[in-house]
Amino acid sequence: MNMNLLERIDDYTWTIPLKVGEKRSGIRLYGSEPLLKSMDDKVLEQITNVATLPGLVGEAMTMPDAHWGYGFPIGGVAAFDAEEGGIISAGGVGFDISCGIRCLRTNLMREDLTSTDLTKLADELSRAIPAGVGREGKLRLTLDELDDVLRGGAQWAIHHGYGLGEDLSFVEEMGKMQGARPENISRLAKERQLGEVGTLGSGNHYLEVQEVAKIYDEKAAEAFGIKKGQIVVSIHCGSRALGHQIGTEYLVSLAKAATRLGISLPDRELACAPIHSPEGQEYIGAMNAAINCAMANRQVLTHMTRNAFECLFKGVKIETLYDVSHNTCKEETHLVNGVERNLWVHRKGATRAFGPGHPDIPVRYRSVGQPVIIGGSMGTGSYILAGTKEGEERAFSSASHGAGRAMSRHQALKLWKGKQVIQELAQKGILIRSASMRGVAEEAPDAYKDVDLVAQATEKAGLARRVAFLRPKVCIKG
DNA sequence: ATGTAC
Numbered sequence: 001m002n003m004n005l006l007e008r009i010d011d012y013t014w015t016i017p018l019k020v021g022e023k024r025s026g027i028r029l030y031g032s033e034p035l036l037k038s039m040d041d042k043v044l045e046q047i048t049n050v051a052t053l054p055g056l057v058g059e060a061m062t063m064p065d066a067h068w069g070y071g072f073p074i075g076g077v078a079a080f081d082a083e084e085g086g087i088i089s090a091g092g093v094g095f096d097i098s099c100g101i102r103c104l105r106t107n108l109m110r111e112d113l114t115s116t117d118l119t120k121l122a123d124e125l126s127r128a129i130p131a132g133v134g135r136e137g138k139l140r141l142t143l144d145e146l147d148d149v150l151r152g153g154a155q156w157a158i159h160h161g162y163g164l165g166e167d168l169s170f171v172e173e174m175g176k177m178q179g180a181r182p183e184n185i186s187r188l189a190k191e192r193q194l195g196e197v198g199t200l201g202s203g204n205h206y207l208e209v210q211e212v213a214k215i216y217d218e219k220a221a222e223a224f225g226i227k228k229g230q231i232v233v234s235i236h237c238g239s240r241a242l243g244h245q246i247g248t249e250y251l252v253s254l255a256k257a258a259t260r261l262g263i264s265l266p267d268r269e270l271a272c273a274p275i276h277s278p279e280g281q282e283y284i285g286a287m288n289a290a291i292n293c294a295m296a297n298r299q300v301l302t303h304m305t306r307n308a309f310e311c312l313f314k315g316v317k318i319e320t321l322y323d324v325s326h327n328t329c330k331e332e333t334h335l336v337n338g339v340e341r342n343l344w345v346h347r348k349g350a351t352r353a354f355g356p357g358h359p360d361i362p363v364r365y366r367s368v369g370q371p372v373i374i375g376g377s378m379g380t381g382s383y384i385l386a387g388t389k390e391g392e393e394r395a396f397s398s399a400s401h402g403a404g405r406a407m408s409r410h411q412a413l414k415l416w417k418g419k420q421v422i423q424e425l426a427q428k429g430i431l432i433r434s435a436s437m438r439g440v441a442e443e444a445p446d447a448y449k450d451v452d453l454v455a456q457a458t459e460k461a462g463l464a465r466r467v468a469f470l471r472p473k474v475c476i477k478g
Numbered sequence: 479a480t481g482t483a484c
Binding site: 133204244409 | 479480481482
């Protein structure tokens with residue numbers, strides 16, 4: 001990014017000064033100077049576009065891991081007030097609606113796993129977890145059953161034997177998003193999903209077995225039930241074909257609504273409609289149903305993970321640490337200049353990060369803040385952080401979500417071969433199992449930004465504080 | 479992200 005276009009507020013907070021005659025809201029970019037320097041100029045252009053949207057409250061923001069996306073940047077946060085003409089945008093949620101990460105803690109320690117165990121575990125997980133583009137899973141649902149999934153979310157999965165009731169306390173919204181309207185979703189979107197509940201997908205989605213390699217905050221780690229050397233599992237996936245199809249279809253309907261209502265869009269990809277409009281309401285109902293689809297998906301995968309571990313480690317105990325999405329728009333209460341307001345917060349490639357005391361945090365974690373999961377690239381590691389009070393005011397309680405791509409898939413393919421990436425990671429003791437060698441090359445660790453810098457900048461910017469670093473041991477890729 | 483390519 002051309003740093004001359006930015007104005008430094010502090011070491012981790014930047015803005016773009018308003019030009020004379022320019023009409024838009026303010027902008028905040030969070031991150032260290034090196035991270036911002038490495039960002040595409042397109043991020044700046046896109047967040048400037050977002051800042052022109054009607055009903056925006058406060059500032060349009062980017063997280064330290066921001067990169068170019070469809071309309072909105074990935075790593076973009078924007079809150080709108082429905083009573084002031086605020087909008088909802090499909091591009092502001094992302095195509096993979098409710099993509100997110102479920103982290104599980106096991107009662108195994110690193111010393112419990114020999115290298116033979118790890119190989120067996122990698123093989124068993126790659127057998128048990130359906131992964132890859134268009135890959136179908138073990139469940140074959142009817143359209144009526146899928147509607148139940150879309151209304152019930154992770155609660156549907158629990159009621160159908162996929163998991164334990166106690167998981168639900170550690171999933172956003174207790175695993176069931178209210179306001180889901182399956183009737184707002186096309187038959188095509190549903191048909192595409194019938195065989196894909198309980199599947200991982202492709203791209204940057206993964207299931208990783210990791211060890212807790214470093215603890216930054218002992219008190220929070222204790223609350224989260226993790227300690228150094230412990231084995232955890234992270235599942236990164238979303239709403240699969242369903243979310244993508246909804247996004248595709250609603251972009252058209254929202255664009256029409258914007259035209260009809262005279263909302264001027266600097267970029268067609270920002271297609272949006274007022275929250276108080278038929279099209280806006282229709283999309284919100286569909287999006288909420290897709291959120292349930294994603295939470296059900298991660299719940300079914302949790303069940304499959306437990307079964308795979310149980311095959312090798314009889315009596316192993318696996319609990320849900322937390323499940324949090326990073327592609328949503330949610331109605332939340334936020335304090336703005338001392339006034340409590342009801343806002344619709346778009347977080348696209350940004351994780352919700354409620355601070356200590358927030359009523360929507362599980363009681364067990366409430367005093368330390370909501371767990372925030374930053375997923376790394378394949379083979380580099382991930383972080384668990386905790387939401388802060390400061391983050392409420394600075395970013396409507398939002399934080400980073402991952403390392404963020406440093407180069408395009410196309411560029412990555414020119415630089416690496418899948419086989420070579422797998423061999424290099426094996427030398428570091430990381431086992432990869434993937435349906436696609438091409439996918440592995442596209443996801444090479446160096447095609448991503450440095451997750452350590454992202455987590456550090458997230459903390460320094462006051463958005464969330466680091467609790468633990470997770471080092472990968474086994475990675476199942478789509 | 480995605481039956482990766484209307």
